[in-house]
Amino acid sequence: MKSLLFQLILTSFVLLNSDNNVNAGVTSVFIRKEYPSKDIPLDDEAFAVPTGHNVPQQVHMTQGDYDGKAVIISWVTADEPEASKVQYGTSKGKYEFTAEGKMTNYTFYKYKSGYIHHVLVDDLEYDTKYYYKIGTGDSAREFWFQTPPKIGPDVPYKFGIIGDLGQTYNSLSTLQHYMESGAETVLFVGDLSYADRYQYNDVGIRWDSWGRFVEKSTAYQPWIWSAGNHEIEYFPYMDEVVPFRSYLQRYPTPHLACKSSSPMWYAIRRASAHIIVLSSYSPFVKYTPQWEWLREELKRVDREKTPWLIVLMHIPIYNSNDVHFMEGESMRAVFEEWFVHHKVDIVFAGHVHAYERSYRISNIRYNVSSGDRYPVPDKSAPVYVTVGDGGNQEGLAGRFSDPQPEYSAFREASYGHSTLEIRNRTHAFYHWNRNDDGKKVPTDSFVLHNQYWSSSSRRRKLKKQHLRSALGRMIASY
Numbered sequence: 001m002k003s004l005l006f007q008l009i010l011t012s013f014v015l016l017n018s019d020n021n022v023n024a025g026v027t028s029v030f031i032r033k034e035y036p037s038k039d040i041p042l043d044d045e046a047f048a049v050p051t052g053h054n055v056p057q058q059v060h061m062t063q064g065d066y067d068g069k070a071v072i073i074s075w076v077t078a079d080e081p082e083a084s085k086v087q088y089g090t091s092k093g094k095y096e097f098t099a100e101g102k103m104t105n106y107t108f109y110k111y112k113s114g115y116i117h118h119v120l121v122d123d124l125e126y127d128t129k130y131y132y133k134i135g136t137g138d139s140a141r142e143f144w145f146q147t148p149p150k151i152g153p154d155v156p157y158k159f160g161i162i163g164d165l166g167q168t169y170n171s172l173s174t175l176q177h178y179m180e181s182g183a184e185t186v187l188f189v190g191d192l193s194y195a196d197r198y199q200y201n202d203v204g205i206r207w208d209s210w211g212r213f214v215e216k217s218t219a220y221q222p223w224i225w226s227a228g229n230h231e232i233e234y235f236p237y238m239d240e241v242v243p244f245r246s247y248l249q250r251y252p253t254p255h256l257a258c259k260s261s262s263p264m265w266y267a268i269r270r271a272s273a274h275i276i277v278l279s280s281y282s283p284f285v286k287y288t289p290q291w292e293w294l295r296e297e298l299k300r301v302d303r304e305k306t307p308w309l310i311v312l313m314h315i316p317i318y319n320s321n322d323v324h325f326m327e328g329e330s331m332r333a334v335f336e337e338w339f340v341h342h343k344v345d346i347v348f349a350g351h352v353h354a355y356e357r358s359y360r361i362s363n364i365r366y367n368v369s370s371g372d373r374y375p376v377p378d379k380s381a382p383v384y385v386t387v388g389d390g391g392n393q394e395g396l397a398g399r400f401s402d403p404q405p406e407y408s409a410f411r412e413a414s415y416g417h418s419t420l421e422i423r424n425r426t427h428a429f430y431h432w433n434r435n436d437d438g439k440k441v442p443t444d445s446f447v448l449h450n451q452y453w454s455s456s457s458r459r460r461k462l463k464k465q466h467l468r469s470a471l472g473r474m475i476a477s478y
């Protein structure tokens, strides 16, 4: 009887922690303490300008190619133009190589940006620590980064996921907790600085302060960017009648490496993951460039090499918060069928300032004339995660629809970040961390089973491969 009870408890635990089940979801009863969601004042040390004439500031990097053997390093010098040059090498203080790039600047209203430098550093070795130096003379600064291992089906890797960060004390807490997580690359789901909440010259000034704010992470590891609504600056009262994107001047992406016509949507492969970045605020209906590109990119995905297929976007497709409810419906109507057909593992979005995770569900049988009108459990569908809870000045989105829809597995209005720790081709550990708990408490976590390799025929194939290589090792040891 006791063992029967134990089995029952074990079965319920496995069911509750699997990503495929559909039970009534959980609306967390946790009440977030009310901290002010005000931006940190400009004279705070979080935004400190490094001392020195023309010293590099706002240093950040992103992946620079398709497979992770390049980075784009960017920074700003405020005082005068100078060469966009990165010196780098594999031992500290010994910079055998030099890469040169481009410098740009822009004017927005009466704000004049500093000199923005972008340098592609390519032909790097995989899985190697590089040290680099930017700036000249006494103003030079030194940093380092680690390249990812060569792409392969069982390469472990840990990603962090952050969205809607802004520059408040809550944002600072998210950033600090993320940096304690041990994750190696950030998947950023849009809405970076919230500089567009300011007016006149303060818009540019708050882009600069945000660049300095995140530098403690972005100078040392790539952040994979996607853009949100706060990356569009449209201010007719300031005579800025053409929508402007400071974001594009400051945060380049490797879109040409994946044949994308725009830096707003692109893909990279890193370790065992194929990551697709979509633009919620660019055209995506049938025959638009983003639609055409995604159709081709999905064909290029090779799950034998990169088993994990991850999609980033800003507006969530499944969201049961009152805020931004149904805003993702147009993209769902266009792309959801592809996500299911190609067995996307997980879709990360931001925009809603709360946390939510879905079960594996789809609504692809719905059409305006007939068909099911509600999402249904679907083993081929991705898990949808909304992690727009970085901590910006707009505060939390505290009101969820009641009752909780069946597709919603867990939701809570707190600040935080997520991590996705890929172990091998079949399993990854997902974890959402609310700011209040520090780094050690997994508030929401589950084991993500790979969509491609969890099919029974592929599992059998994999078991045979493991058996064969184990036998091979045994024979070789005799």
Ligand SMILES: [Fe+2]
Pocket (backbone or CB within 6 Å): 164, 191, 228, 229, 230, 314, 350, 351, 352
């Ligand atoms: Fe947003």
